[in-house]
Amino acid sequence: GAGVSQSPSNKVTEKGKDVELRCDPISGHTALYWYRQSLGQGLEFLIYFQGNSAPDKSGLPSDRFSAERTGGSVSTLTIQRTQQEDSAVYLCASSLPQGYGYTFGSGTRLTVV
Amino acid sequence: KQEVTQIPAALSVPEGENLVLNCSFTDSAIYNLQWFRQDPGKGLTSLLLIQSSQREQTSGRLNASLDKSSGRSTLYIAASQPGDSATYLCAGEGAQKLVFGQGTRLTINP
Numbered sequence: 001g002a003g004v005s006q007s008p009s010n011k012v013t014e015k016g017k018d019v020e021l022r023c024d025p026i027s028g029h030t031a032l033y034w035y036r037q038s039l040g041q042g043l044e045f046l047i048y049f050q051g052n053s054a055p056d057k058s059g060l061p062s063d064r065f066s067a068e069r070t071g072g073s074v075s076t077l078t079i080q081r082t083q084q085e086d087s088a089v090y091l092c093a094s095s096l097p098q099g100y101g102y103t104f105g106s107g108t109r110l111t112v113v
Numbered sequence: 114k115q116e117v118t119q120i121p122a123a124l125s126v127p128e129g130e131n132l133v134l135n136c137s138f139t140d141s142a143i144y145n146l147q148w149f150r151q152d153p154g155k156g157l158t159s160l161l162l163i164q165s166s167q168r169e170q171t172s173g174r175l176n177a178s179l180d181k182s183s184g185r186s187t188l189y190i191a192a193s194q195p196g197d198s199a200t201y202l203c204a205g206e207g208a209q210k211l212v213f214g215q216g217t218r219l220t221i222n223p
Contacts, residue, residue: 033210043202043213056209091156093211101147101162102204102211106155 002026004105006092012111013082021077021108025094032075033095033102034067038088046090049075082112115140115207119214127222130193134217136186136203143205146179146186151200151216160201161188193221 005024013019025032034046045059049069060066064083069075079086089109093102116139126132136146145164149157161170161177163186169178174191186203200218204211 031209042215043204043211045210045212048210050209093157099145099164101145101159102206103159104149104157109154 004092004094004103006090006105006108008108009106010109010111012113015084015112016081018078018080019082019110021079021090021110023075023077023092023094023105025073025075025092026103027073029094029096029103030072031095031097032069033093034075034077035091035093036088037091037107043091046077079110082110084112086110087112115143115205115212117203117205117212117214119201119203119217121217122215123218123220125220125222126193128193128195131189131191132193132219134188134190134201134203134219136188136214138184138186138205138212140205140207141181141184143181143207145206146177147204147206147211148175148177148186148188149202149204151202157202190219195221195223197221 007022032049035043037043047067048056051072052069064080067077089107091107093104095102118137120135147162148160151157163170163179176189179186198221200216202216204213
């Protein structure tokens with residue numbers, strides 16, 4: 001597609017439920033990133049994929065968070081047993097190899113009630 | 114560990130003024146530096162990318178510079194307009210990820 005697509009754009013879930021967030025990167029972009037932006041906070045790195053592998057998972061805040069990428073394209077971020085502190089905007093970005101800049105999607109606004 | 118700082122945190126100026134937003138980073142091994150704009154409730158829009166071998170980039174009324182030796186980047190906005198009101202984020206790329214500053218919230222008053 002022309003840009004990075006994320007779905008859903010908004011998600012309200014009850015505390016304790018699992019959620020899946022989807023990212024469809026720009027075709028041909030080998031690198032994919034997930035970031036989180038909490039209210040009034042900066043962007044926090046979560047995980048990076050190169051192809052289907054995730055060489056850097058250092059930003060995942062707990063073992064309730066996981067992500068996968070299949071076919072070198074679509075990625076899903078899964079949050080299990082959601083907590084209120086998980087409420088944030090989750091942003092996905094993709095890029096060509098280092099040096100060509102990142103393109104971000106519009107994000108998924110997650111609200112845990 | 115790369116840290117990125119943006120000054121000021123907020124800026125309010127009248128329409129038509131030229132202004133400068135500042136960004137500093139701690140690790141000079143930064144690869145690229147990218148400036149983004151974020152409107153309320155929206156994602157990030159890339160404004161300018163300064164690649165490793167470059168010192169500045171220009172797009173319309175925007176000009177960004179990069180000085181790795183001093184660990185600084187500036188974003189210059191000429192003849193500001195109310196539509197420029199947004200949060201501006203700078204981000205340094207190193208070790209296969211972008212590290213973001215906290216942003217400068219810019220308000221242009223008509």
